[in-house]
Amino acid sequence: MSTKVLPLLEPEAVAAPCCPPLSERPLTAEEAERTAVMFKALGDPVRLRLFSLVASHEGGEACVCDISDVGVSQPTVSHHLKKLRQAGLLASERRGTWVYYRVEPSVLTAMGALLTGRAKTATP
Numbered sequence: 666m667s668t669k670v671l672p673l674l675e676p677e678a679v680a681a682p683c684c685p686p687l688s689e690r691p692l693t694a695e696e697a698e699r700t701a702v703m704f705k706a707l708g709d710p711v712r713l714r715l716f717s718l719v720a721s722h723e724g725g726e727a728c729v730c731d732i733s734d735v736g737v738s739q740p741t742v743s744h745h746l747k748k749l750r751q752a753g754l755l756a757s758e759r760r761g762t763w764v765y766y767r768v769e770p771s772v773l774t775a776m777g778a779l780l781t782g783r784a785k786t787a788t789p
Contacts, residue, residue, distance in 0.1 A: 686778055700779065706752035711737055712745045716754060719766045726767035 685692075692700065707713050714735050719727045732742055746766060749755040755766045 687780065702752050703754060703776070706748050706754055709745065709748075711735055711741070712749055715742065715745055716749055716768070719755060720768045720773070726765050729764045729766065732766075 685696075707716060715732065718732060718735070722731070729743070729746065732746075733739070735742060737745075746755065746757070750757055750766075754768065754772055756769050757764050757766050759765075
Protein backbone atom coordinates (compact mmCIF):
# COMPACT_ATOMS: atom_id res chain seq x y z
CA MET A 666 0.00 0.00 0.00
CA SER A 667 1.40 3.38 -0.96
CA THR A 668 0.70 6.67 0.73
CA LYS A 669 0.39 10.05 -0.89
CA VAL A 670 1.48 13.21 0.91
CA LEU A 671 -1.00 16.00 0.38
CA PRO A 672 0.13 19.65 0.48
CA LEU A 673 -1.04 21.79 3.39
CA LEU A 674 -3.32 24.65 2.49
CA GLU A 675 -2.51 28.07 3.83
CA PRO A 676 -5.20 29.34 6.21
CA GLU A 677 -7.19 32.39 5.17
CA ALA A 678 -5.65 35.65 6.22
CA VAL A 679 -7.79 36.88 9.10
CA ALA A 680 -7.60 39.62 11.64
CA ALA A 681 -6.71 38.09 14.98
CA PRO A 682 -6.78 39.73 18.37
CA CYS A 683 -3.21 40.71 18.99
CA CYS A 684 -3.17 43.55 21.40
CA PRO A 685 -1.81 44.12 24.88
CA PRO A 686 -4.19 44.25 27.85
CA LEU A 687 -6.27 47.42 27.80
CA SER A 688 -4.92 48.39 31.22
CA GLU A 689 -1.28 48.12 30.07
CA ARG A 690 -1.13 51.04 27.64
CA PRO A 691 -3.32 52.86 25.14
CA LEU A 692 -3.90 50.93 21.92
CA THR A 693 -2.35 52.17 18.71
CA ALA A 694 -4.70 53.09 15.87
CA GLU A 695 -3.86 49.79 14.11
CA GLU A 696 -4.43 47.71 17.27
CA ALA A 697 -7.73 49.48 17.92
CA GLU A 698 -8.87 48.80 14.35
CA ARG A 699 -8.10 45.06 14.62
CA THR A 700 -9.71 44.80 18.04
CA ALA A 701 -12.82 46.68 16.87
CA VAL A 702 -13.31 44.12 14.08
CA MET A 703 -13.40 41.36 16.72
CA PHE A 704 -15.83 43.23 19.00
CA LYS A 705 -18.02 44.26 16.07
CA ALA A 706 -18.33 40.61 15.03
CA LEU A 707 -19.31 39.64 18.58
CA GLY A 708 -21.67 42.62 18.90
CA ASP A 709 -24.44 40.77 17.07
CA PRO A 710 -26.51 38.48 19.35
CA VAL A 711 -26.73 35.70 16.74
CA ARG A 712 -22.97 35.78 16.16
CA LEU A 713 -22.30 35.76 19.89
CA ARG A 714 -24.56 32.70 20.25
CA LEU A 715 -22.81 30.96 17.34
CA PHE A 716 -19.38 31.75 18.80
CA SER A 717 -20.49 30.40 22.18
CA LEU A 718 -22.03 27.33 20.57
CA VAL A 719 -18.80 26.49 18.73
CA ALA A 720 -16.56 27.30 21.70
CA SER A 721 -18.57 25.11 24.08
CA HIS A 722 -19.26 22.26 21.65
CA GLU A 723 -18.02 18.82 22.66
CA GLY A 724 -14.55 18.22 21.24
CA GLY A 725 -13.95 21.94 20.68
CA GLU A 726 -15.40 22.05 17.19
CA ALA A 727 -18.85 22.01 15.64
CA CYS A 728 -20.03 20.81 12.25
CA VAL A 729 -22.24 23.28 10.46
CA CYS A 730 -24.73 20.40 10.34
CA ASP A 731 -24.92 20.56 14.16
CA ILE A 732 -25.71 24.27 14.20
CA SER A 733 -29.38 24.81 13.65
CA ASP A 734 -31.42 26.27 16.49
CA VAL A 735 -30.20 29.85 16.78
CA GLY A 736 -33.37 31.53 15.54
CA VAL A 737 -32.31 32.27 11.96
CA SER A 738 -32.28 30.39 8.66
CA GLN A 739 -29.33 28.23 7.59
CA PRO A 740 -28.14 30.75 4.94
CA THR A 741 -28.11 33.41 7.67
CA VAL A 742 -26.16 31.07 9.96
CA SER A 743 -23.60 30.61 7.17
CA HIS A 744 -23.35 34.38 6.71
CA HIS A 745 -22.71 34.94 10.42
CA LEU A 746 -20.15 32.10 10.60
CA LYS A 747 -18.34 33.73 7.66
CA LYS A 748 -18.25 37.07 9.50
CA LEU A 749 -16.83 35.38 12.62
CA ARG A 750 -14.21 33.65 10.48
CA GLN A 751 -13.27 36.91 8.75
CA ALA A 752 -12.86 38.57 12.16
CA GLY A 753 -10.35 35.87 13.12
CA LEU A 754 -12.58 34.40 15.81
CA LEU A 755 -13.29 31.06 14.14
CA ALA A 756 -11.26 28.69 11.99
CA SER A 757 -12.95 26.33 9.55
CA GLU A 758 -12.11 23.12 7.77
CA ARG A 759 -14.06 21.37 5.02
CA ARG A 760 -14.40 17.62 5.48
CA GLY A 761 -16.31 16.06 2.63
CA THR A 762 -19.54 17.99 2.23
CA TRP A 763 -19.49 19.53 5.73
CA VAL A 764 -17.58 22.44 7.21
CA TYR A 765 -16.32 22.20 10.80
CA TYR A 766 -15.72 25.32 12.89
CA ARG A 767 -13.52 25.76 15.93
CA VAL A 768 -12.31 28.56 18.13
CA GLU A 769 -8.54 28.61 18.21
CA PRO A 770 -7.25 28.48 21.82
CA SER A 771 -4.96 31.42 21.05
CA VAL A 772 -8.02 33.56 20.25
CA LEU A 773 -9.62 32.86 23.62
CA THR A 774 -6.32 33.48 25.38
CA ALA A 775 -5.78 36.78 23.55
CA MET A 776 -9.35 37.92 24.24
CA GLY A 777 -8.96 37.08 27.91
CA ALA A 778 -5.62 38.86 28.17
CA LEU A 779 -7.00 41.92 26.40
CA LEU A 780 -9.82 42.29 28.90
CA THR A 781 -8.29 40.95 32.12
CA GLY A 782 -4.70 42.06 31.92
CA ARG A 783 -2.92 43.19 35.01
CA ALA A 784 -4.86 46.19 36.24
CA LYS A 785 -2.74 49.09 37.41
CA THR A 786 -3.29 49.87 41.04
CA ALA A 787 -3.72 53.49 41.99
CA THR A 788 -1.38 54.83 44.60
CA PRO A 789 -2.97 57.04 47.25
